Amino acid sequence: MTDASLNEGLPHEAGFGDYVALLKPRVMSLVVFTAFVGLLVAPVNVHPFIGLVAILCIAVGAGASGALNMWWDADIDAVMRRTAKRPIPAGKVQPEEALALGLALSGFSVVLLWLATNWFAAALLAFTIFFYAVVYSMWLKRSTPQNIVIGGAAGAFPPMIGWAVATGGVSIESVLMFALIFMWTPPHFWALALFMKSDYDDAGVPMLTVTHGRKATRAHVLVYTAFLVPVAVGIAFTSIGGWVYGAVAVVANLWFLRGAWQIWRRDEAVSEADGYAVEKRVFKISLLYLFAHFGALLIEAVLRAGGLT
Amino acid sequence: MSFEKVEHEMHQRRAGRNFGVLGVLIGVVAIVFGLTVVKVLQLGDITQMERFDHVARPQIVPEEEQ
Numbered sequence: 001m002t003d004a005s006l007n008e009g010l011p012h013e014a015g016f017g018d019y020v021a022l023l024k025p026r027v028m029s030l031v032v033f034t035a036f037v038g039l040l041v042a043p044v045n046v047h048p049f050i051g052l053v054a055i056l057c058i059a060v061g062a063g064a065s066g067a068l069n070m071w072w073d074a075d076i077d078a079v080m081r082r083t084a085k086r087p088i089p090a091g092k093v094q095p096e097e098a099l100a101l102g103l104a105l106s107g108f109s110v111v112l113l114w115l116a117t118n119w120f121a122a123a124l125l126a127f128t129i130f131f132y133a134v135v136y137s138m139w140l141k142r143s144t145p146q147n148i149v150i151g152g153a154a155g156a157f158p159p160m161i162g163w164a165v166a167t168g169g170v171s172i173e174s175v176l177m178f179a180l181i182f183m184w185t186p187p188h189f190w191a192l193a194l195f196m197k198s199d200y201d202d203a204g205v206p207m208l209t210v211t212h213g214r215k216a217t218r219a220h221v222l223v224y225t226a227f228l229v230p231v232a233v234g235i236a237f238t239s240i241g242g243w244v245y246g247a248v249a250v251v252a253n254l255w256f257l258r259g260a261w262q263i264w265r266r267d268e269a270v271s272e273a274d275g276y277a278v279e280k281r282v283f284k285i286s287l288l289y290l291f292a293h294f295g296a297l298l299i300e301a302v303l304r305a306g307g308l309t
Numbered sequence: 310m311s312f313e314k315v316e317h318e319m320h321q322r323r324a325g326r327n328f329g330v331l332g333v334l335i336g337v338v339a340i341v342f343g344l345t346v347v348k349v350l351q352l353g354d355i356t357q358m359e360r361f362d363h364v365a366r367p368q369i370v371p372e373e374e375q
Binding site for chain 2: 017
């Protein structure tokens with residue numbers, strides 16, 4: 001028996017990075033940022049080390065739900081160009097490994113968050129994982145074009161969990177931070193779906209672009225953006241808002257609303273002619289939009305801590 | 310009989326993964342240790358902890374019993 005024969009018949013052996021990729025690190029960065037802001041703007045001080053562990057637990061919980069999502073969606077991930085290189089469709093990680101990792105990290109993150117902070121924050125994290133893995137991935141994603149709308153709630157929970165870590169409860173501020181991400185998600189993803197059309201078509205995922213057509217999707221982007229504006233601006237009048245946040249919100253919302261209006265006014269011929277330039281630009285604006293709002297909340301918290309407001 | 314370590318190709322192949330797991334385990338230990346220290350230091354009255362160390366502590370016995 002030679003060394004070479006030991007490896008015969010073995011599937012590709014996954015590296016550490018392949019397991020990290022299962023946790024969707026890019027999504028995790030947004031989760032970490034919004035949870036951090038939720039934690040910091042809360043009116044109760046948290047010990048820095050406990051805050052660090054709490055953010056880590058929220059990030060690991062989000063990663064665990066990402067691994068469960070990749071386990072469940074491996075078949076459609078293989079069809080879509082954007083997701084075909086993920087560890088499972090690429091053959092680097094076995095589906096059972098992703099399931100085991102997802103379940104183990106879910107339990108670990110929820111229990112540790114409970115021990116480190118309070119049961120309410122841990123329960124919210126457990127619900128978020130359940131919502132993303134079961135309600136969104138297993139149920140809504142393949143059954144309704146409203147998948148993004150309701151499933152977007154999973155991504156909206158992190159600042160609420162951060163707030164709960166500090167306060168042990170819910171308040172109007174944390175509900176509005178939730179609502180900001182919840183209302184932002186549909187126009188953000190539909191702008192993406194407009195210029196990634198072939199992917200969702202091929203996978204048979206009932207995106208709005210497939211079921212109701214692209215013209216209706218453009219109208220939805222505008223309507224949801226219009227509903228997003230009062231939520232985003234309204235935060236300025238709560239205890240976590242202020243002049244800095246208010247100014248950022250007004251500018252960012254006008255910018256995003258203008259982009260949504262432009263998307264609505266365009267037709268397919270014009271969009272195809274310039275390679276969906278406006279749709280791609282609005283998608284990038286939407287990313288900046290969310291970063292700007294939570295960044296402004298962070299600035300307000302720093303100003304309050306320094307006694308400057 | 311030789312106890313010389315045999316360096317197999319598999320050891321090199323799995324080195325990255327093994328060191329990754331080592332790092333994660335060290336991280337978990339550090340987190341649990343750090344949390345323990347912080348939680349204990351946050352207790353206002355340290356005698357709360359002394360009750361659990363199974364050693365007689367005269368300072369935590371109520372005065373009337375002394």
